[in-house]
Amino acid sequence: MHTQHDWITTPVTADLLRGALDVEHTGHGVLPHRLPARARAQNTDGQLAMAESQPSGVRLVFRTRATAIELDTLPTKRVYVGAPPRPDGVYDLVVDGVLAGQASAAGGNTLTIDMTSGSVEHRPGKPGTLRFTGLPDTPKDVEIWLPHNETTELIAVRTDGPIAPTPGRGRKVWLHHGSSISHGSDAASPSTTWPALAASLGGVELINLGLGGSALLDPFTARALRDTPADLISVKIGLNVVNTDLMRLRAFGPAVHGFLDTIREGHPDTPLLVVSPILCPIHEDTPGPSALDVTSLGAGRLRFKAMGDPAERASGKLTLGVIRDELARIVAQRAAEDPHLYHLDGRALYGEADAVRLPLPDELHPDAATHRHIGERFAELAFTADGVFGSGARV
Known part of the structure; x- marks a missing residue:
C-alpha cells in the first residue's frame, strides 16, 4: 500500500x-x-x-x-x-x-x-x-x-x-468526422467505439471528430479538419442532415462540395474517403426530423421515429437513399480531378443483412456488438493492403 x-x-x-x-x-x-x-x-x-x-x-x-x-x-x-x-x-x-x-x-x-x-x-x-x-x-x-x-x-x-x-510512434494519423455513431453512441467504452476499434486494427493514430447530432456540414468543422495535420481523412455524411431536417437537396449538394473544398485547402493530396450513411430503416425512404417516441419512454425504453412524409421527397426533402445517391454522384464528379478522393457506401459497413442480425436498439444507434462489427468492417475496407487507405483502390 x-x-x-x-x-x-x-x-x-x-x-x-x-x-x-x-x-x-x-x-x-x-x-x-x-x-x-x-x-x-x-x-x-x-x-x-x-x-x-x-x-x-x-x-x-x-x-x-x-x-x-x-x-x-x-x-x-x-x-x-x-x-x-x-x-x-x-x-x-x-x-x-x-x-x-x-x-x-x-x-x-x-x-x-x-x-x-x-x-x-x-x-x-x-x-x-x-x-x-x-x-x-x-x-x-x-x-x-x-x-x-x-x-x-x-x-x-x-x-x-x-x-x-510518449514520443510519436511514427504511425499514420487518421482524422475522422461523423455523427453520433462515429462519436460512439451506445458503445460499451471509449476504446471500443467503432472508430477506436478500426484505428487499433489498422495500426493508426485516431483523431475522432464524430460529433453526436452535429455532423451538419458546418463550415467551422470543415476548417477544423482542414487545419488538423493528418495522413488519412474520412468524413461520414448524411444521417444528421436527415434527422435534424436541416436542408433540402438544393442546399445539400453545394454544401458537400464546399465542405470538401475546405478540407482540400489544407490537405490537397491526402487520401480522403467520403462515407455515406449506414442503413437506418426509419430514414431510408422517410425524411426527418427524427423525434423521441414518447410512448417508448413510458415503457422505460428510448426509441426514435421518423416524422417526415415520404411524399415530401418530390419537393427536395432528404432521405438516406437520396443522400447516398447524391454523395456517390458528387464523389464521382470530383474524382475526375482528385485522384485521392474515394467513396464508400455506408451499407457496406452495416446493411440489410446486418440489420437482421444486429438491429439498432433505438432505431438510430448501434449497440456495442454492432460498433465492433462496423469497426472490423471499416478496418477491412480501409486499412488492409487492398483497402482504400492501403493501396488506393477505389471502393
Missing part, C-alpha cells in the same frame, strides 16, 4: 493528450475540446457544444513503470427526463496496446435534459478520483481513454513512479 508521500503528482498538459484539438484551462484543471476555440466561438448550438466537449477518442498517453495510477477528474453526467438512468462514463486503461482495466469516476456535475421541452439544467458537483493498481513494475506505454460520452475536466495524474510524454 502506498503512502501519500510515495505519490508523484503530474499536472495534465497538452503534451500528455492525444486526440484533442484544443485544451481549455478551467478553474479545476484542463478541459479537452475536439473543436478549436475559433470554431466554438462561431457555434450557438448547445448540442454541438456538448458533443465536442465529450472527449471521444481523446486519451492521456505517457510512458512509466508506475504500478498504480490515480486520475482526479470532474465529469459532467447527463440525465434525460423520463429515460432510464445512464451509466457512468468509462475510462479504459490500455497498457502496451492491450486493455488492462476500466474505471468510472463518481460525483461530478449533472446536466438534466428534457428532450420534449428542450430545457437543460446544470447542477455543479465535486471532482472524483479513479484508480488503477497492480500494474507491472516495468517500463510501459500507458493510455487512459477518456469517456467518449461524458464531458471530462482533468485535474491531475498521480502515480507511484515518474511519467514522461
Whole structure:
C-alpha cells in the first residue's frame, strides 16, 4: 500500500493528450475540446457544444513503470427526463496496446435534459478520483481513454513512479468526422467505439471528430479538419442532415462540395474517403426530423421515429437513399480531378443483412456488438493492403 508521500503528482498538459484539438484551462484543471476555440466561438448550438466537449477518442498517453495510477477528474453526467438512468462514463486503461482495466469516476456535475421541452439544467458537483493498481513494475506505454460520452475536466495524474510524454510512434494519423455513431453512441467504452476499434486494427493514430447530432456540414468543422495535420481523412455524411431536417437537396449538394473544398485547402493530396450513411430503416425512404417516441419512454425504453412524409421527397426533402445517391454522384464528379478522393457506401459497413442480425436498439444507434462489427468492417475496407487507405483502390 502506498503512502501519500510515495505519490508523484503530474499536472495534465497538452503534451500528455492525444486526440484533442484544443485544451481549455478551467478553474479545476484542463478541459479537452475536439473543436478549436475559433470554431466554438462561431457555434450557438448547445448540442454541438456538448458533443465536442465529450472527449471521444481523446486519451492521456505517457510512458512509466508506475504500478498504480490515480486520475482526479470532474465529469459532467447527463440525465434525460423520463429515460432510464445512464451509466457512468468509462475510462479504459490500455497498457502496451492491450486493455488492462476500466474505471468510472463518481460525483461530478449533472446536466438534466428534457428532450420534449428542450430545457437543460446544470447542477455543479465535486471532482472524483479513479484508480488503477497492480500494474507491472516495468517500463510501459500507458493510455487512459477518456469517456467518449461524458464531458471530462482533468485535474491531475498521480502515480507511484515518474511519467514522461510518449514520443510519436511514427504511425499514420487518421482524422475522422461523423455523427453520433462515429462519436460512439451506445458503445460499451471509449476504446471500443467503432472508430477506436478500426484505428487499433489498422495500426493508426485516431483523431475522432464524430460529433453526436452535429455532423451538419458546418463550415467551422470543415476548417477544423482542414487545419488538423493528418495522413488519412474520412468524413461520414448524411444521417444528421436527415434527422435534424436541416436542408433540402438544393442546399445539400453545394454544401458537400464546399465542405470538401475546405478540407482540400489544407490537405490537397491526402487520401480522403467520403462515407455515406449506414442503413437506418426509419430514414431510408422517410425524411426527418427524427423525434423521441414518447410512448417508448413510458415503457422505460428510448426509441426514435421518423416524422417526415415520404411524399415530401418530390419537393427536395432528404432521405438516406437520396443522400447516398447524391454523395456517390458528387464523389464521382470530383474524382475526375482528385485522384485521392474515394467513396464508400455506408451499407457496406452495416446493411440489410446486418440489420437482421444486429438491429439498432433505438432505431438510430448501434449497440456495442454492432460498433465492433462496423469497426472490423471499416478496418477491412480501409486499412488492409487492398483497402482504400492501403493501396488506393477505389471502393
